[in-house]
Amino acid sequence: MNRITYTSILIAVFVALTPVWVAAEDPDFDTILSEIDDLANFADSDFSAVYTIISERPGEEREVTQARLFRRDLNDQFLILILQPEVQRGQGYLQVDENVWFYDPESRKFERTTIRENIQNSDAQNADLDRSSFSTDYTVQSWQEGTLGNFEVYVVDLEATSSDVAYDQVRLWIRRDQTIVLKEEDFSVNGRLMRTVFYPRYERVGNKIIPKQVLIVDELNDGERTQLTMTDATTQTIPDSVFSKAYLERVSN
Amino acid sequence: MKTLLKTVLIALRNLNRQKRRTFLLGGAIAFGIAIVTLINGFAGSFVENVSENFSNLLAGHIFVQGVEKTAAGKEYRTIADDGILLDIMTEQEMPVTFVSKRSEFTGSLIFQGESIRQTVVGVDWDEEQYLRERLVLLEGDFENMLVMNDRGERNGIILTEAIAEALNVELGERIIARMRTVAGQQNVGEFVLAGVSYDPGLFGQLAAYADLSYVNELLTLQPKQYQTLGIFLTDLGLIDQEAERYYEVLSQRVNVFDRAVEEDGQNPVEALFEQADEQTWTGVRYRLFTLNDVLSEVDEIVRLLNGAALVILLVLFVIIMVGITNTFRMIMYERVKEIGTMRALGMQRPRVQVLFLLEAFFLAMGGVAFGLVVAGIIMLILSRIYLGLDSAIFILLKNGYFTFTVRPLQVAMNTGIVAALTLLAAFLPSRKAALMPPVDALRA
Numbered sequence: 001m002n003r004i005t006y007t008s009i010l011i012a013v014f015v016a017l018t019p020v021w022v023a024a025e026d027p028d029f030d031t032i033l034s035e036i037d038d039l040a041n042f043a044d045s046d047f048s049a050v051y052t053i054i055s056e057r058p059g060e061e062r063e064v065t066q067a068r069l070f071r072r073d074l075n076d077q078f079l080i081l082i083l084q085p086e087v088q089r090g091q092g093y094l095q096v097d098e099n100v101w102f103y104d105p106e107s108r109k110f111e112r113t114t115i116r117e118n119i120q121n122s123d124a125q126n127a128d129l130d131r132s133s134f135s136t137d138y139t140v141q142s143w144q145e146g147t148l149g150n151f152e153v154y155v156v157d158l159e160a161t162s163s164d165v166a167y168d169q170v171r172l173w174i175r176r177d178q179t180i181v182l183k184e185e186d187f188s189v190n191g192r193l194m195r196t197v198f199y200p201r202y203e204r205v206g207n208k209i210i211p212k213q214v215l216i217v218d219e220l221n222d223g224e225r226t227q228l229t230m231t232d233a234t235t236q237t238i239p240d241s242v243f244s245k246a247y248l249e250r251v252s253n
Numbered sequence: 254m255k256t257l258l259k260t261v262l263i264a265l266r267n268l269n270r271q272k273r274r275t276f277l278l279g280g281a282i283a284f285g286i287a288i289v290t291l292i293n294g295f296a297g298s299f300v301e302n303v304s305e306n307f308s309n310l311l312a313g314h315i316f317v318q319g320v321e322k323t324a325a326g327k328e329y330r331t332i333a334d335d336g337i338l339l340d341i342m343t344e345q346e347m348p349v350t351f352v353s354k355r356s357e358f359t360g361s362l363i364f365q366g367e368s369i370r371q372t373v374v375g376v377d378w379d380e381e382q383y384l385r386e387r388l389v390l391l392e393g394d395f396e397n398m399l400v401m402n403d404r405g406e407r408n409g410i411i412l413t414e415a416i417a418e419a420l421n422v423e424l425g426e427r428i429i430a431r432m433r434t435v436a437g438q439q440n441v442g443e444f445v446l447a448g449v450s451y452d453p454g455l456f457g458q459l460a461a462y463a464d465l466s467y468v469n470e471l472l473t474l475q476p477k478q479y480q481t482l483g484i485f486l487t488d489l490g491l492i493d494q495e496a497e498r499y500y501e502v503l504s505q506r507v508n509v510f511d512r513a514v515e516e517d518g519q520n521p522v523e524a525l526f527e528q529a530d531e532q533t534w535t536g537v538r539y540r541l542f543t544l545n546d547v548l549s550e551v552d553e554i555v556r557l558l559n560g561a562a563l564v565i566l567l568v569l570f571v572i573i574m575v576g577i578t579n580t581f582r583m584i585m586y587e588r589v590k591e592i593g594t595m596r597a598l599g600m601q602r603p604r605v606q607v608l609f610l611l612e613a614f615f616l617a618m619g620g621v622a623f624g625l626v627v628a629g630i631i632m633l634i635l636s637r638i639y640l641g642l643d644s645a646i647f648i649l650l651k652n653g654y655f656t657f658t659v660r661p662l663q664v665a666m667n668t669g670i671v672a673a674l675t676l677l678a679a680f681l682p683s684r685k686a687a688l689m690p691p692v693d694a695l696r697a
Contacts, residue, residue, distance in 0.1 A: 112530055163437070167438070168439075189440040190440055221429075223366055
């Protein structure tokens with residue numbers, strides 16, 4: 001076999017194998033996580049919506065909490081104002097920069113809290129309503145392909161880059177045909193599954209796609225679950241004054 | 254002098270003449286003083302007993318905590334290196350009996366669908382004997398706390414009776430704890446119920462107790478780290494003085510929180526914690542507080558108790574005063590002829606008045622003495638009754654017994670008030686008796 005023939009065969013083999021090699025390449029999860037964040041974050045506009053949070057606990061009546069969320073992701077600000085039940089009406093959570101404050105109109109006092117605190121008695125946390133930040137808060141540890149219902153998904157294991165997030169480890173089920181999260185498992189620092197979050201329905205708001213319905217299943221306490229439903233979502237501009245303690249005090253009285 | 258002595262003797266004789274009346278009036282005074290002395294005595298030992306009991310539960314008289322704060326404003330409570338803290342204690346030759354090292358978290362305890370918020374305190378069971386002596390176990394054993402699971406963790410937990418009942422959990426059963434690490438991340442602990450402690454009801458809300466090493470592990474602290482250093486002194490009375498000495502040296506060597514920042518009516522510990530919220534710093538900053546700071550409201554209760562005792566004393570004696578005034582007026586009319594005779598025999602007006610006032614004074618003093626004896630007997634009886642460490646009011650008791658501390662100055666003040674009020678009550682009748690013309694008196 002002369003030298004030209006040998007080279008030609010090598011080139012042919014290389015060309016023939018290239019699609020296989022490309023197909024086997026790892027998906028770019030940094031990009032995928034950024035896309036997930038981008039889809040749920042409102043960098044160019046404000047966002048507000050009403051969330052109905054239904055909490056179920058074994059042996060107890062279900063609790064319904066309704067809250068209006070105001071978000072300005074550009075400045076990392078949010079305000080959650082409790083509308084229902086009547087006894088908690090006017091309570092609110094306000095994030096300004098790194099500080100999250102809880103306001104109780106009964107005591108007329110602001111208490112420092114964190115984005116990782118639960119909203120009222122539910123399993124939902126302030127962070128669940130805040131902007132998504134998977135791409136900055138986590139790194140991909142491993143992944144595999146799988147299916148969830150009728151959807152082909154990537155099952156991706158993430159680990160927190162710092163202790164600033166509530167859950168040290170997270171497993172995501174991400175649709176392969178469309179970059180949205182269908183399911184999420186949150187693990188404790190010592191690796192125990194704490195809650196499973198399902199995202200069965202999404203809604204387009206402006207040019208973003210955000211979960212319309214979220215089901216949070218408590219994996220530590222059997223039978224405890226929380227369902228969040230979003231309504232009245234809008235990207236209309238919110239007045240600056242809304243993201244202030246004074247606003248919370250005013251609307252709560 | 255001889256005249257005064259005679260007057261005193263006549264006054265005593267007069268009191269003795271009407272034994273029943275003297276006994277009733279003196280008895281009323283004695284009743285009042287006994288009640289007030291009992292309240293004062295109880296209040297006197299209240300602070301001491303509450304402080305001592307709390308010091309055993311909180312494991313110390315002086316407390317030091319290390320706090321770190323990140324640029325993001327997050328606080329971490331941890332003492333990573335206690336070398337300096339312990340060195341200062343030794344250098345200052347502090348009268349220390351014991352040093353405790355504790356960590357704690359507040360989270361949800363979960364058992365078969367039931368969930369309850371609870372503070373879980375990590376205790377070094379090998380070292381802390383105080384807690385074993387103070388915590389009354391209804392079920393289980395402290396030795397269970399030393400048992401390791403197959404992962405080498407001492408994951409026993411002692412719950413109060415109320416919490417164990419609320420969770421419907423029994424000895425040996427596993428309880429899940431949902432909690433946060435020092436950095437605020439979610440974590441899960443798995444405890445085994447090792448003991449059920451007595452729940453003192455009114456003063457309940459006792460923490461659950463677990464092993465320090467396991468609590469540290471859940472908080473993601475290193476095994477040698479902890480959150481609160483508790484210093485037990487030999488005497489409760491030394492707390493403020495020793496804390497000041499310790500703080501002075503501590504503030505020269507490490508970064509500390511200011512201890513004197515509370516606003517009017519604010520708890521000093523609350524003020525210390527608020528500083529951490531409001532300020533930023535780098536590295537570890539230490540905060541020092543004392544049992545007296547924690548129990549500053551107790552002083553308020555004692556002030557209220559003593560105030561109430563004084564009000565009771567005054568109300569009782571206003572009523573008694575009316576009785577004394579009426580009685581002395583009656584005495585005056587009964588002894589009109591006697592007064593007339595004494596005056597006719599040369600007794601001067603002031604002496605007549607002094608005679609009446611001395612009668613009133615002796616009556617008051619007799620009543621006070623009797624009242625103090627009665628109060629003493631009641632205190633003696635009450636302090637001999639063992640109510641136990643599992644009593645609903647154990648926090649007010651000393652080792653399960655009532656104790657009373659009667660301060661001499663307070664007794665002197667109460668006696669003075671009683672004497673003054675009695676003399677005031679007897680003043681008008683005595684004056685009227687003194688001003689009575691002898692002729693009119695003899696004619697009556």
